[in-house]
Amino acid sequence: MTAAANVSFLSQRLSSRDATVGVLGLGYVGLPLAISFAEVGYQVVGFDVSDAVVATLNSGSSHIDDVTPSRVGPLVANNSFRATAVVHDLSTCDVVFICVPTPFDKAKTPDLSFVESATRSVAKVLRKGMLVVLQSTTYPGTTTEFVRPILEETGLRAGADFHLAFSPERVDPGNTRWNVRNTPKVVGGLTPTCTELAKTLLLSLMDDPTLVRTVESPDVAEMAKLLENTYRAVNIALVNELAQLCNEMGIDVWSVIDAAATKPFGFQAFYPGIGPGGHCIPVDPFYLAWKAREYDFQTRFIELAADINDQMAAYAIARMQDMLNERSISLRGASILCLGAAFKRGVSDVRNSRAIHVMELLRDRGARVTYCDPHVPHVRLGGDTLQSLSIDDVAKVNADLVAVLVGGEWPLASLESRGIAVFDAVNAGGAPGAHRHRL
Ligand SMILES: NC(=O)c1ccc[n+]([C@@H]2O[C@H](COP(=O)([O-])OP(=O)(O)OC[C@H]3O[C@@H](n4cnc5c(N)ncnc54)[C@H](O)[C@@H]3O)[C@@H](O)[C@H]2O)c1
Missing domain, CATH: 3.40.50.720 (NAD(P)-binding Rossmann-like Domain)
Structure with missing residues (x-):
């Protein structure tokens, strides 16, 4: 298939919801996303390295507060969602999301070992026409400088043979007002086609077509997420300092x-x-x-x-x-x-x-x-x-x-x-x- 034919094939499969969606990392971010895609009609394969997580989900139960067993159970029963710890089960996927942890070490240096390992898993099943979307919060440049080279070790080229994008997650655990369906999403792809494909897919979760904001690159989307969280950290610090001063002043x-x-x-x-x-x-x-x-x-x-x-x-x-x-x-x-x-x-x-x-x-x-x-x-x-x-x-x-x-x-x-x-x-x-x- 030519590159253009690949794009149109995937685009059709996304629009008609015939596509199979893979989600790597079934935690606070990945599980709500996986279940939401299954609920709107996609076949979903969830991949996690934890056998316990896989077993819990395949039994129709849930380990995440915001995703009730009553949502998981019927999707497992009708085969629209299944969890696996076997990488090759992702080989039927048209799209994969990477939602693995991004902690730091004791020196506050980013620990991308989970992203690396998940990306290497994707590389094992990567094929022409596939869309890969990184969702883990990370520094600007991760998608293009870190994820892309690992995927290109397969010989396939990002933006030509397969599509690559970053779309930060904004899930707020415990928040019953804002969820995957109504929280606006930002997405930036390596090429305009990557961006559009990711946008089409994300919009299928939402009723309102204005809820997906496309940006010109993965770097912008990565930086936007860090701005959101840094904004919170700085403003919380401001009131924490003010609280100490107010206490001194009797206010x-x-x-x-x-x-x-x-x-x-x-x-x-x-x-x-x-x-x-x-x-x-x-x-x-x-x-x-x-x-x-x-x-x-x-x-x-x-x-x-x-x-x-x-x-x-x-x-x-x-x-x-x-x-x-x-x-x-x-x-x-x-x-x-x-x-x-x-x-x-x-x-x-x-x-x-x-x-x-x-x-x-x-x-x-x-x-x-x-x-x-x-x-x-x-x-x-x-x-x-x-x-x-x-x-x-x-x-x-x-x-x-x-x-x-x-x-x-x-x-x-x-x-x-x-x-x-x-x-x-x-x-x-x-x-x-x-x-x-x-x-
Ligand atoms: N929790 C939140 O509220 C929140 C909100 C926005 C963004 N994020 C970001 O989303 C990302 C995921 O966070 P989370 O809270 O969902 O983490 P989590 O710890 O709840 O879940 C991560 C899951 O990934 C699995 N995993 C680890 N390595 C893996 C691998 N190589 N392949 C497949 N699965 C693997 C783990 O077993 C775990 O089940 C992080 O980058 C985080 O910063 C989290």
Whole structure:
């Protein structure tokens, strides 16, 4: 088939939903995407290196909070979705998405080993006319400088024999308002044809054709994602710094933000806390900082924001210590119940959880730590495993201090009525009371 015939063949298969879609990496990003494609009529093959993930999904169950077994089960039963750990099962795919982790190492250097391994898997099944879309968050240049050469080791040429694009994921775990179907997508391909093919496919998930924004290159799409996440990291750092100043000045930072947020233009509210956790905000800006060094460029905002955000755990503990001092209780030996363990409200994901970091710091300082998080049944703290208390236990607890580290439906009123000191790091309880202080 000629190159033009290949494009038209794939385009038709995408439009008619006869195409088979492969998704490599069936986690928080890959699974919702895979299931959404199966739900709109594509054949979907999900590939993951974890046998446990593959077995869970093929049994019709799910390991991701936002994808219920009631969505997976019928798709497995009617063969529109199946998971596999065998690379060659992807050989029937017309399109593959790469949705594998992009962490950093201890020196905050990007770890592209998962992307490399997934790309090498794709190379084993790559054929003429295939579309490859990278979705993992990464530094500008990854698609063209890192993924492309690996795929071209096959002898096939990107943009001629096969199509290549980057389209960042914007999934927000736990968010019931915004999902794969209604969140706008950005996509940049190696050539205009690559971009158009990826756009056609992504639009098939959406009702509104304006929801896919094409950009001129994968680099622009990669940088756009890093701008989004760096913007959050920097603005969170700004309010975290402001929260510390406001405390010194006796001004309520939460009232300040609410007041500023009445401005209908030019301001977006961000809120202080113990620092952003998870797989994205504390990690992604460092992908950019690392890449910038190649250009002898220092990304000062990124470093400063990370510095301020990282200090918030210690700052929160200092504030707890002040509250204990008022009651003549030392932190060493104090019993402290922490509310929340996940990296944010309503999810079970504990990657880079700042709440767990606070628990570790409290323990290091000699406090006796317990916790409650209905989404996280146990956490590892040092060499120990702690079991979550139930919400009923929380209401009855007799701790020296309760620290609200993550938002949630916590029984704060019953704690306050019993005179228990509460440090509320996330404004879960509204205006402070006699025994409850806010960050
Ligand atoms: N979680 C989020 O909210 C979010 C949002 C936007 C973007 N992202 C980005 O999406 C990417 C994936 O993140 P995630 O949260 O879905 O990760 P995850 O850890 O939830 O899932 C990744 C999956 O990939 C599998 N995997 C690892 N190596 C593989 C390989 N070589 N081949 C096939 N499968 C492999 C793992 O077993 C795991 O199931 C990351 O780059 C992340 O930064 C995540």
